[in-house]
Amino acid sequence: MIEHLPALMVALPLFGAFIAPLFKKHYKGVSIWAIFITGISVVLSLLLTKEVVTNGIIMYVFGADKPTLVLPSGYVVPIRIMFEVDAMGAFMAISATLMSFVGAIYSYSHVKKDTGLEKYYALLMLLEAGILGMVLTGDLFNLFVFLEIAGIAGSALVGFRNYRGEASEAGIKYLMVSSVASLMVLFAVGIFYGQYGNLNLAYIAKNVSFNMVDMIALGLLFASFAMKCGAVPMHYWVPDAYTEVPAGINPPLLVATYASLYALFRVSFTLFANVVIDLARVGWIMSILGVLTMFIGVTMALIQKDVKRLMSYHAISQTGYMLLGVGVGLTVLHDPSKLAEFGRDAMAGGVFHIINHIIYKSLLLMTAGALFYVTGTRNLNEMGGLARKMPITTISFMIGAAAISGLPPFNGFASKFLIYETSYRLNPLLTVFAMVTSVLTLASFVKVFASAFLGPPLEKFENKREVPKPMIVAMLILAALCILFGLFPNVVLDKLVYPAVDALINFAQYHSWGGLA
Amino acid sequence: MNGSLFVNFPFIVVALLLALGFYTIGFKRNLIKVVIGVEILEGAVNMFIVALGYVKGGYAPIYTQAPQEAVGKMVLPTPQALTLTSIVIGVAVTALMLAFAVNIYRHYGTLDVTRVRRLRG
Amino acid sequence: MSFTLTTPSGFWNPLFWVIFLALFGLIAYLIYSRGNPSYKKESDQVRPYLSGNIEPAKEKVQVKAGDIYWGFIEALKGYYKILEAIHTGDIRDYILWYLGVGAIVTFILIGGV
Numbered sequence: 001m002i003e004h005l006p007a008l009m010v011a012l013p014l015f016g017a018f019i020a021p022l023f024k025k026h027y028k029g030v031s032i033w034a035i036f037i038t039g040i041s042v043v044l045s046l047l048l049t050k051e052v053v054t055n056g057i058i059m060y061v062f063g064a065d066k067p068t069l070v071l072p073s074g075y076v077v078p079i080r081i082m083f084e085v086d087a088m089g090a091f092m093a094i095s096a097t098l099m100s101f102v103g104a105i106y107s108y109s110h111v112k113k114d115t116g117l118e119k120y121y122a123l124l125m126l127l128e129a130g131i132l133g134m135v136l137t138g139d140l141f142n143l144f145v146f147l148e149i150a151g152i153a154g155s156a157l158v159g160f161r162n163y164r165g166e167a168s169e170a171g172i173k174y175l176m177v178s179s180v181a182s183l184m185v186l187f188a189v190g191i192f193y194g195q196y197g198n199l200n201l202a203y204i205a206k207n208v209s210f211n212m213v214d215m216i217a218l219g220l221l222f223a224s225f226a227m228k229c230g231a232v233p234m235h236y237w238v239p240d241a242y243t244e245v246p247a248g249i250n251p252p253l254l255v256a257t258y259a260s261l262y263a264l265f266r267v268s269f270t271l272f273a274n275v276v277i278d279l280a281r282v283g284w285i286m287s288i289l290g291v292l293t294m295f296i297g298v299t300m301a302l303i304q305k306d307v308k309r310l311m312s313y314h315a316i317s318q319t320g321y322m323l324l325g326v327g328v329g330l331t332v333l334h335d336p337s338k339l340a341e342f343g344r345d346a347m348a349g350g351v352f353h354i355i356n357h358i359i360y361k362s363l364l365l366m367t368a369g370a371l372f373y374v375t376g377t378r379n380l381n382e383m384g385g386l387a388r389k390m391p392i393t394t395i396s397f398m399i400g401a402a403a404i405s406g407l408p409p410f411n412g413f414a415s416k417f418l419i420y421e422t423s424y425r426l427n428p429l430l431t432v433f434a435m436v437t438s439v440l441t442l443a444s445f446v447k448v449f450a451s452a453f454l455g456p457p458l459e460k461f462e463n464k465r466e467v468p469k470p471m472i473v474a475m476l477i478l479a480a481l482c483i484l485f486g487l488f489p490n491v492v493l494d495k496l497v498y499p500a501v502d503a504l505i506n507f508a509q510y511h512s513w514g515g516l517a
Numbered sequence: 518m519n520g521s522l523f524v525n526f527p528f529i530v531v532a533l534l535l536a537l538g539f540y541t542i543g544f545k546r547n548l549i550k551v552v553i554g555v556e557i558l559e560g561a562v563n564m565f566i567v568a569l570g571y572v573k574g575g576y577a578p579i580y581t582q583a584p585q586e587a588v589g590k591m592v593l594p595t596p597q598a599l600t601l602t603s604i605v606i607g608v609a610v611t612a613l614m615l616a617f618a619v620n621i622y623r624h625y626g627t628l629d630v631t632r633v634r635r636l637r638g
Numbered sequence: 639m640s641f642t643l644t645t646p647s648g649f650w651n652p653l654f655w656v657i658f659l660a661l662f663g664l665i666a667y668l669i670y671s672r673g674n675p676s677y678k679k680e681s682d683q684v685r686p687y688l689s690g691n692i693e694p695a696k697e698k699v700q701v702k703a704g705d706i707y708w709g710f711i712e713a714l715k716g717y718y719k720i721l722e723a724i725h726t727g728d729i730r731d732y733i734l735w736y737l738g739v740g741a742i743v744t745f746i747l748i749g750g751v
Contacts, residue, residue: 219740408655
């Protein structure tokens with residue numbers, strides 16, 4: 001079974017998604033089914049990571065027994081769809097499956113009052129299948145197909161609560177942005193196919209050259225993936241989508257956004273790192289986008305009154321940290337002394353920040369969902385004094401807010417520390433922006449804490465109680481992960497993050513499996 | 518000039534359709550027209566892929582009653598497969614977008630893009 | 639195995655940090671538990687002093703979320719006016735921004751700058 005793991009990881013959620021609508025009205029049964037399937041996928045992803053970290057890149061060919069199969073006519077170029085799993089892909093697969101599992105547990109009681117739940121869980125598992133396909137594939141057109149699957153499933157879930165007009169508005173905005181970005185990705189894939197006659201990522205990486213058409217393709221890919229991951233100034237869809245989606249889907253939707261970030265890194269490092277005459281330019285574009293994203297995200301967050309919208313602006317601003325960290329690494333990629341000095345650690349900070357951010361942002365959005373469940377509103381002006389009624393939610397919120405602001409000893413501090421130190425070596429102004437953003441992040445979470453949880457207890461919340469147990473379990477799993485990753489950061493770095501960073505830096509390893517002409 | 522314009526004519530049409538698609542998305546006020554703009558973009562990209570697939574002197578890979586000189590010159594049907602996949606994805610996207618547009622009309626009473634903006638700021 | 643995270647110019651060990659935090663927290667708790675002999679609970683000392691006025695209802699004195707950072711937002715009014723004008727919520731602007739940034743990035747990559 002181990003050698004079929006990449007295919008199983010995509011096949012299992014797809015199977016779950018197609019069985020789910022058969023549970024016509026047994027909403028409890030379909031919830032248990034979703035938790036079961038996502039739980040098995042967590043186990044599979046951990047097995048896959050262990051396999052990749054010990055044995056190197058896994059190549060899985062659909063329809064042949066080895067990737068170097070030669071056709072009878074002597075045609076030697078790889079023509080089948082291949083999944084190529086390296087450490088970075090395995091890293092993203094772990095976060096995708098874990099967040100889908102946590103989301104399914106949380107949704108057990110969060111959407112209990114809604115109808116049509118069998119479609120909800122089918123779409124959740126389809127979203128997970130789309131994300132897993134995106135991060136495990138080694139073929140450009142396959143990337144486009146799974147990108148579209150994740151986009152369609154995600155936007156259908158954004159518009160799930162269709163008794164509100166705003167949900168459909170958010171859904172059509174997300175779908176439009178997602179489909180325009182995916183169409184431009186398909187255009188770039190078409191450019192590559194026309195030039196090189198093949199869609200395999202490793203084959204194109206080996207043969208790509210520096211001419212105008214390829215640079216146009218890189219520009220289109222860069223801008224499209226940057227829009228899909230919420231970089232400023234193309235971030236306008238993020239608050240709308242994250243606000244209206246039911247809070248149990250926020251974790252997988254967040255991972256879908258960061259799977260696009262993974263695709264951006266895959267394109268910049270593996271496809272183009274050898275060709276661009278001035279790779280420092282691409283790196284500087286990424287770093288400047290990162291700093292702009294950070295600052296505009298957090299200043300817009302400070303003036304929001306809707307609690308989930310505030311947290312989505314913070315999601316945008318933390319994406320800036322990842323872009324900054326990896327951008328610093330990309331800028332010095334061709335300079336061996338600087339790369340060993342601070343480039344590799346900058347990229348480690350950026351990549352570590354991905355999983356940290358996914359964990360604490362999911363935790364915070366789930367506490368916002370708990371607030372909505374208890375009070376029925378998302379407007380911060382109407383909440384107050386809930387700390388005594390919902391103690392566990394308050395503690396989870398405090399852990400999440402401390403983690404996102406970068407307070408020790410939580411996990412946010414470890415990755416932000418790496419990013420501060422290494423971006424200072426490139427240019428001190430970048431670090432100034434990063435630190436000011438951290439301070440403003442703490443300020444806006446103090447605002448949420450003070451207005452929603454602190455203060456005297458209000459009369460209208462007199463008989464409200466703590467949220468049901470499945471939601472508490474989901475929040476506590478993530479809070480425990482926050483604390484664990486914060487107390488043992490170097491264990492996570494050595495086992496998960498540094499292999500991923502090395503897989504990105506040694507981009508020649510990606511096309512070294514011997515079947516290429 | 519004559520030869521290159523004739524050979525590149527599909528690609529000129531693709532560029533025109535891309536410009537038209539982005540103009541429709543960017544400057545039209547009715548939500549249905551914006552959805553049609555996304556459709557035009559999708560048609561442009563599909564046409565690009567099909568136009569790329571032209572091989573001069575190649576034969577379609579059909580073995581039934583194939584002519585004798587087609588033995589070593591059959592083309593791989595990959596671009597057509599990519600286009601079919603893309604068309605199906607486009608159908609799903611259009612259906613979902615129009616469903617959202619129907620629901621927006623029911624709740625907002627208007628399809629004017631400048632007034633369907635309750636989520637802003 | 640060591641539990642220290644080493645960075646290019648420093649190191650961070652969260653376990654020692656937590657141990658020191660617990661130690662100083664213990665010392666602070668010992669000082670706190672000695673108490674203050676002049677504090678009497680359940681007397682007039684603990685009620686808020688409002689110059690003799692009656693205490694209003696709790697809903698009226700709560701600081702609303704939109705007013706907490708009034709000074710900061712007022713000081714940056716020019717910046718926020720531009721920022722709020724950009725965030726229109728109009729779907730056409732989302733795609734137009736994408737086109738603009740895509741054109742700039744492609745232009746820089748081709749080597750035009």
